[in-house]
Amino acid sequence: MTTMHSPALEVAPRPRRWPKPTLLIGLVLLLVLIFAALFPQALARYSPTDFDYQAILKGPSAAHPFGTDNFGRDILSRVIHGTRIDMQIAIFTTLFPFIFGTLLGALTGYLGRWSDAVVGRIADLVVVFPFLVLVIAIVAVLGPGLMNMYIAVSAVGWVSYWRLTRAEVMNQKKAEYAQAGRVLGYSPSRILLRHLLPNAVTPAIVYLMTDMSLGILLGASLGYLGLGAQPPTPEWGVMVADGKNFMATAWWISTFPGLALTLAGVTFSLIGDGLADALRPRA
Amino acid sequence: MHTSYVLRRLLQIIPLFLAVMVLVFTLVHLIPGDPVSTLLGDRATPDIVARANKELGLDKPLLVQFGLFVNQLLHGNLGESINLKIPVLRLIGERLPVTLFLTVYAAVLGVAMAVPLAMLAAVRRNTWVDAVIRAVFQVGLSLPVFYVALQLLTLLGARLGWFPIGGYGENFGEHLFHLFLPALTLGLNLAAILVRTLRNSIIEVLTAEYVDFARAKGLRGSVIMTRHVLRNALIATVTLLGLNIGALIGGAVITETVFAIPGVGRLMVDAIFGRDYPVIQGLTLMFALIVSLVFLATDLIHARLDPRAELS
Amino acid sequence: MTAPLLKVRDLNVRIPTPGGVLHAVRGVNFDLMPGEMLGLVGESGSGKSVTLRSLIRLHRPPIQMTGTVEYGGKNLLDSSESKLRDVRGGRISMIFQEPMSALNPVLTVGEQIGENLREHKGLRGKAAQDRAAELLDLTGIPSPRARLADYPHQFSGGMRQRAMIAIALASEPQLLLADEPTTALDVTIQDQILRLLLRLREEMHMSVILVTHDLGVVAQTCDRVAVMYGGRLVETAGVNDLFHAPKHAYTLGLMRSLPGAGEHRRPLQPIPGGPPDLRSLPPGCPFAPRCEYVTDDCRVGEPPLLEVAPGRFSACVHYSELPALKSTPEEVGV
Numbered sequence: 001m002t003t004m005h006s007p008a009l010e011v012a013p014r015p016r017r018w019p020k021p022t023l024l025i026g027l028v029l030l031l032v033l034i035f036a037a038l039f040p041q042a043l044a045r046y047s048p049t050d051f052d053y054q055a056i057l058k059g060p061s062a063a064h065p066f067g068t069d070n071f072g073r074d075i076l077s078r079v080i081h082g083t084r085i086d087m088q089i090a091i092f093t094t095l096f097p098f099i100f101g102t103l104l105g106a107l108t109g110y111l112g113r114w115s116d117a118v119v120g121r122i123a124d125l126v127v128v129f130p131f132l133v134l135v136i137a138i139v140a141v142l143g144p145g146l147m148n149m150y151i152a153v154s155a156v157g158w159v160s161y162w163r164l165t166r167a168e169v170m171n172q173k174k175a176e177y178a179q180a181g182r183v184l185g186y187s188p189s190r191i192l193l194r195h196l197l198p199n200a201v202t203p204a205i206v207y208l209m210t211d212m213s214l215g216i217l218l219g220a221s222l223g224y225l226g227l228g229a230q231p232p233t234p235e236w237g238v239m240v241a242d243g244k245n246f247m248a249t250a251w252w253i254s255t256f257p258g259l260a261l262t263l264a265g266v267t268f269s270l271i272g273d274g275l276a277d278a279l280r281p282r283a
Numbered sequence: 284m285h286t287s288y289v290l291r292r293l294l295q296i297i298p299l300f301l302a303v304m305v306l307v308f309t310l311v312h313l314i315p316g317d318p319v320s321t322l323l324g325d326r327a328t329p330d331i332v333a334r335a336n337k338e339l340g341l342d343k344p345l346l347v348q349f350g351l352f353v354n355q356l357l358h359g360n361l362g363e364s365i366n367l368k369i370p371v372l373r374l375i376g377e378r379l380p381v382t383l384f385l386t387v388y389a390a391v392l393g394v395a396m397a398v399p400l401a402m403l404a405a406v407r408r409n410t411w412v413d414a415v416i417r418a419v420f421q422v423g424l425s426l427p428v429f430y431v432a433l434q435l436l437t438l439l440g441a442r443l444g445w446f447p448i449g450g451y452g453e454n455f456g457e458h459l460f461h462l463f464l465p466a467l468t469l470g471l472n473l474a475a476i477l478v479r480t481l482r483n484s485i486i487e488v489l490t491a492e493y494v495d496f497a498r499a500k501g502l503r504g505s506v507i508m509t510r511h512v513l514r515n516a517l518i519a520t521v522t523l524l525g526l527n528i529g530a531l532i533g534g535a536v537i538t539e540t541v542f543a544i545p546g547v548g549r550l551m552v553d554a555i556f557g558r559d560y561p562v563i564q565g566l567t568l569m570f571a572l573i574v575s576l577v578f579l580a581t582d583l584i585h586a587r588l589d590p591r592a593e594l595s
Numbered sequence: 596m597t598a599p600l601l602k603v604r605d606l607n608v609r610i611p612t613p614g615g616v617l618h619a620v621r622g623v624n625f626d627l628m629p630g631e632m633l634g635l636v637g638e639s640g641s642g643k644s645v646t647l648r649s650l651i652r653l654h655r656p657p658i659q660m661t662g663t664v665e666y667g668g669k670n671l672l673d674s675s676e677s678k679l680r681d682v683r684g685g686r687i688s689m690i691f692q693e694p695m696s697a698l699n700p701v702l703t704v705g706e707q708i709g710e711n712l713r714e715h716k717g718l719r720g721k722a723a724q725d726r727a728a729e730l731l732d733l734t735g736i737p738s739p740r741a742r743l744a745d746y747p748h749q750f751s752g753g754m755r756q757r758a759m760i761a762i763a764l765a766s767e768p769q770l771l772l773a774d775e776p777t778t779a780l781d782v783t784i785q786d787q788i789l790r791l792l793l794r795l796r797e798e799m800h801m802s803v804i805l806v807t808h809d810l811g812v813v814a815q816t817c818d819r820v821a822v823m824y825g826g827r828l829v830e831t832a833g834v835n836d837l838f839h840a841p842k843h844a845y846t847l848g849l850m851r852s853l854p855g856a857g858e859h860r861r862p863l864q865p866i867p868g869g870p871p872d873l874r875s876l877p878p879g880c881p882f883a884p885r886c887e888y889v890t891d892d893c894r895v896g897e898p899p900l901l902e903v904a905p906g907r908f909s910a911c912v913h914y915s916e917l918p919a920l921k922s923t924p925e926e927v928g929v
Contacts, residue, residue, distance in 0.1 A: 019493050072378035113369030125302045126576045129567065133551065137567050140555040141313055223538055224429045225552060238428055244541075247437040265425025273421075388841055492696040499653055499691075500711050500762070502686025510710065511699055518701070590746040 023274025029267040036083040044077035048234040058249045064102045067252035069242060075252060081259045082234040086216055086264060089146070089228075089235075094208055094214030096154040102163025104206050106197045108162075109169030110188070116166070125160045131156060135218065136227055144227045149219065160211070168200035202279050209272030213265040220261050236261045292582060303571045306354065308349055311564050312595035361568070362561035364554075371565035375547060379569070381433050382546035385462050385469070386535050392470030393477060394520060400474070400507075402516065408486055416478065423475035424435050428534045432468045432541035440464060449543040463540045469534045476527050477520065484519040488512050518588045525581025531564055597714035598812050599626035600770060600802050600806070601650070610653065615874040619645040620824040621713070622662075624900070627770070632796060632803040634813035634834070637823035640870040643806045646823070647772050651683045666770075685715040688763035692775040694755035698747035704731075704758045705743030708765050716768035730761040733798075735791060753784035757791065764795065770802045771795075777812060789816050810853055813926035814838060822846050825871045825881030828900055829910045838926075840919035842909040845882045847917050880912065888913045 033236045036043055046052075052072030075147035108116040126134070138152035173196065187196075220237025222228030229235035231242065236257040243253025319367055338343045343351075355362070361371035374592070404416040440448035452461040488494065489512060497507045536548035554562035586592040606885060608620035620642045649660045652671055654691055664671040666687070668928060671679060691697035691892035708727040709770045712718040718726055724743065731739030734757040747755055756776060763771060773792065777785040793816055796803055813820055820837050822830040822845065830843035841847045848866040868885040868917065871877075880886070886893065891910050900910040911917070 056321075071358075103408045120304070124299060125306060127529070128299065128303060128578070129572045130529035130532040130570055130574060132529075132536055133567060133570045136536070136551070137310060139565055140558075141310055142562055213425055217425070220427055221429055224427070225537070225540060227555065236428070237427070240433065244433055247433060248441050251437065251510060254430075254433060256426065258434070261427055261430065262422065265427075266422055269421060269425060313871040336616040492691060492693065494688075495648075495653060496691055496697040496759075497699070497710075499651060500714065501680040501682070501686055501766075502714055503680060504709060506710065506714075510702070514701055515699075589701055591748050 007080065020274060020277060022270050023278070026267050026270030032133060032269060033041055033083055033087060033264060033267060036080050037087040038084075040077075040081045040084060044074070044080040046074035047075040048073065048078045048081035049232050057246070059250070060252055066256040067186045067250065069250070069253045070246065074213070075239075075256050077235040078239060079236070079257055082236045082239060082257065082260065083264075085146075085229060085233060085235045086219065088263070089149075089219035090212040090216045090264070091269065092146075093153045093157065093212060093219055094211045096150065097157030097211075098161050098196050098208050101158035101167045102152065102197075102201055105165025105167075105204075106192060109166035109194050110168075110202070118142060119162065123162060126156055126159050129156070132218065132221065136222065136225070139210060139222065139227045144173065144230065146219075146229050149228050151224055153215070153218065157211070157215075160207060164203040164207055165197075165200055168203055169196050172196050172200050182223040206272060206276045206279060209268050209275055213268035213272070216261065216264050236264075288586070289583060296579065297518055299575060300572065303568065305349070307567050307571075308352055308562055310567070311560055312345065312348075340410055345411060347384050356568075364469055364559055364562045366554075366557045366559045367562075371561050372560065374550065375565060375569055377552050378545060378547045381544060381547055382535055385459055385465055385539070385546060386531050388459070388466035389469035389473060389535075390524060392466050393473030394524070395414035396470060397474040397477035397481055398460075398516065398520060401478045402485055402512075404478070404482045405485035405489055408482075413482075414417050417482070420475045420478040423471060426472075426475075426538045427436065428468060428472050429532065429541055431471060432465065432538050435464045435468055436542060451545055455550075462544070463546060465538045468529065468538050468541075473524075473527065473531060476530060477523055480518065481519060485512065488515045512591050514588075518585065521581060521588065525577055525585075528577040530571060532573070533590065597629060599630045600631075600666070601627040602663070603627075603650070603666040604647060604663045604665070606646065606664065607660070608642070608649050609659045609661075610645075612874070617873050618876075619826055619873055621647065622839055623823075623828055625821055625831065627802055627804065627830065629769075630796075630800060630802055631819060632735050632793075632805065632817045634809060634817035634820045635804060635806045635823060636808065636813055636820060638808060639871050640873075641823040642826040642873075643808075643823045644774050645650075647689075647774050647804060647806045650772060650832075651687055651689060651789070653683075653689070660742070660765075665669040665856055681715075684711065684768075685766045687770045688758075688766060688768040689772040690759050690763045690774065690776050693779050694759040695779075697759060698755065698762075700747055700803060703746055704750070704762075707758075708762050711765035719799055726819060727761075727765070731758065733764070733795070734758070734761040735762070735787075738864070740816045749763065752766065752780055753787060756780060756784075756788055760788075760791065764799065767799060768801060770804070773805045775807055776805070778809070785812075790809070790815065810849055814926075825876065826873055826910075827881070827897075827910065829882070831900075831908045833906060834924050835908060836904075838920070838922050838924050839920070841917060842903055842907060844886045844888045844913060844917060845911075845912040847920070848887075850922070852919055881909070887914065 013259070040048075050073070052068070052074075055064065055068045055072040055074075057070055058064055058068045058072075064074050064076065066079060068074055069078075089108075102186045108119045129137075134150070134156050135152045139148050140156060142148035142151060166268070169192075195261060219228055223237030224241045226241070230240050231238055239257035240254045240261075243250065243255075246253050333342075336371055359372060361368050361375070364374060367374065400416050400420075404413040407413050439445050446464050447461050448464075450461050452458050494507060494511055497511050502510075511593050532548070535546065536551055538544070539546045539548035547569070550562065552567045553559075555565065582592075602704075603623060606620055606623040607618070610617040610619050623642075623646055625633075625913070627644065635643045635647065645654075648654055650664050650671070652660060652664075661673055662672065666682060667703050671682060674682075689806055697705070703820070705724070705727055708730060709723050712726055716726070724740075727743055728740040731742060736742055736754055736757050742750075747758070750758055760776075764851045771792075776792070777788050780788060789812060792805075797799065805812070805817060807810075813895070817834050820830075820832060820834050821828050822837075822843060824845050829845050830837070830841065832842065837846065838850070841850055845866075848864075851864040852866060866885055871881045877884075879896060880889075880898055881887045883893040890912070898910045898912050900908045903909045903914050
């Protein structure tokens with residue numbers, strides 16, 4: 001007798017989801033950026049800050065592929081050394097808002113009621129200020145510099161993470177396993193930290209990547225305006241500002257740091273998209 | 284749309300704005316050290332500081348100071364610029380129209396770029412056309428506004444001489460001409476923000492069952508696009524524009540600085556470097572008011588365009 | 596004998612999916628007579644709605660449709676877009692399962708009828724308004740003139756379905772395609788809508804193809820039934836014949852899963868298992884894995900749809916062994 005063959009009971013082979021090429025490109029670019037940030041000396045041939053009056057305002061050449069600035073500093077070396085500062089900006093403009101916003105979101109999403117209402121009103125208040133305006137207003141009060149910029153961004157940037165996590169926790173709270181946990185007599189803090197938060201943090205992590213590219217842009221914008229990193233720090237935004245008066249005669253001073261900024265922004269947004277795709281709940 | 288709805292929404296702004304005033308007041312009073320000494324710099328002798336404190340009411344308790352601050356605000360008094368010696372309200376009155384012109388101009392350019400391209404990408408989704416449009420705007424999203432501004436200024440302004448490299452002009456035509464490059468800069472940034480979300484929401488509309496029903500009714504493609512798809516896309520655009528008003532204002536601050544445009548954005552940056560606290564305070568309040576009014580307007584327009592919104 | 600209104604021959608629909616091409620409709624043939632009401636029945640995933648939509652070429656690329664759908668001497672599957680548009684929505688109209696998602700939420704019901712009247716009847720302005728109100732009235736919507744200015748979300752579920760029917764009928768079609776028009780409604784409203792369809796068919800001399808998973812609905816309304824399984828027609832018959840004695844094991848299974856069918860009341864017997872995977876069908880009868888009458892003959896090749904009695908077609912190897920249920924449509928009707 002032939003064996004029963006029931007196609008209806010067989011699960012169709014699920015197509016394997018390889019990471020999209022865009023995510024791979026993003027990850028490769030990220031590795032390059034991390035390497036440049038950790039070991040700039042290995043890549044850069046010149047010091048980022050030493051003046052060389054023999055080579056002032058030289059265009060791109062074999063010796064100086066990105067040219068030199070008005071102090072004879074090698075632009076390529078400065079761009080490479082700038083990686084560390086701008087990566088640091090990407091991390092510190094997002095890490096504190098991420099931690100603070102996520103924890104707060106988990107807490108108010110879980111507790112609900114007045115805590116949620118209070119934080120909600122504060123969030124409403126923060127979002128009526130244009131992000132950049134509030135950040136530069138805070139920097140104006142605290143004074144220019146990277147540290148004060150991080151404080152300012154943290155005071156404003158938590159709202160997105162709070163919203164994402166709060167919504168997710170509220171969804172998860174309704175899900176069965178939280179109910180099950182409660183029946184098993186777990187303490188609320190255990191349910192929150194061990195069961196709800198790890199599941200609810202996914203959207204915040206996806207957003208973290210996109211936010212890093214926004215963070216770099218914001219940090220560089222403040223640097224450009226003179227409110228972020230201060231010269232002679234080789235920060236890319238500061239470097240673009242350094243070259244702005246030479247745009248007509250020495251375009252390379254501003255142009256290459258700007259391209260580096262764009263590349264870093266693209267890197268994080270590619271990874272963010274890739275993560276969003278990979279972590280999306282599967283049907 | 285009912286007037287009671289509009290009224291209710293307007294009333295909701297009042298407590299919000301009260302909180303905004305508390306926040307701005309607190310912020311300015313967080314300035315480390317003695318603000319008067321900071322303001323006066325070298326000229327600060329103990330005698331002068333004490334007199335200035337008394338004049339400015341800074342010797343009174345904080346709560347009283349806040350009361351005075353609110354009272355002055357209600358009388359339309361935002362104080363006087365320390366550096367320019369002009370009432371802040373008058374400064375805003377002079378500079379705000381420039382910024383409004385710039386942002387509206389930028390929004391028009393941005394929407395004019397974003398909507399057709401988002402539609403094209405949505406209709407040709409998952410083809411190379413879509414891929415190119417998305418890739419270009421993904422890069423566009425990562426281009427810093429100050430950088431685009433600087434490059435456009437150099438290339439189209441200084442080198443080719445097609446456009447003026449700053450200023451505002453005297454009449455409407457000149458405004459359009461002078462602000463073209465700044466508006467283009469901001470508009471490109473806005474388009475980059477819009478295209479992606481707009482593309483996805485248009486795809487959602489295109490694959491909606493009512494589009495199939497419209498096709499089943501034998502309507503021609505152009506009719507379906509304009510009546511059924513575009514109208515829904517418009518609703519999404521309005522909402523997105525409203526949500527991104529903050530980014531637009533932030534971009535205006537930077538663009539005005541790069542292009543030396545006499546608007547409130549540039550005034551803000553100048554005030555920060557000049558430590559002109561009354562101006563910073565007044566502008567921060569004004570920006571918050573603008574954003575909350577834009578949020579309100581977005582809701583109202585949305586309610587007009589989307590009949591379902593009326594219910595909530 | 597009169598000529599058929601619609602002739603469907605060797606209709607195939609292939610839907611590319613990430614897991615392979617889904618062959619949703621596999622060589623469907625049938626004729627539809629003028630004035631006839633045909634029920635197209637099957638489980639979800641049997642290909643009945645996909646078939647219905649391909650009759651007016653509603654699928655979009657990358658979905659592929661092959662075969663012929665002959666209407667008025669032309670094959671709708673290869674006529675030009677503009678010729679097709681005259682038929683689509685003009686001579687052949689369609690209504691959908693979920694009026695809430697099939698009606699555009701931001702256009703008034705009046706506007707949505709109006710665009711049909713303009714396209715197919717050349718009516719505009721006042722004339723279009725009047726006709727639209729007439730149509731709403733015809734479908735039993737109270738105070739029709741006032742309701743023209745309302746948006747779909749302001750209608751109740753049943754009224755929304757009536758409004759969609761009014762829109763579809765604006766062009767006075769010869770054929771109405773109805774895709775599960777009552778599934779989303781509760782039972783009393785369902786009954787009203789079916790009666791409305793029957794009345795409109797009489798008044799407007801239409802043919803109707805009614806897609807449903809509910810044999811009760813078929814019993815109440817249709818003249819003839821076509822049963823679909825695994826993307827094929829497995830049985831077609833007049834509605835009385837079908838209910839009296841099904842000639843396909845699958846149809847029999849469907850009937851037995853209905854309450855109150857057959858001469859004796861007995862416990863409901865659901866068909867075990869689920870519908871076949873259309874991306875990888877085994878050789879032989881697609882119903883074989885779930886069939887209680889299955890023998891080795893069933894697995895040799897896919898049985899063709901053959902005429903087993905005058906006007907009756909079946910694709911079942913064991914059609915002659917199946918017991919007669921001796922039920923009538925009236926017993927099963929809702």
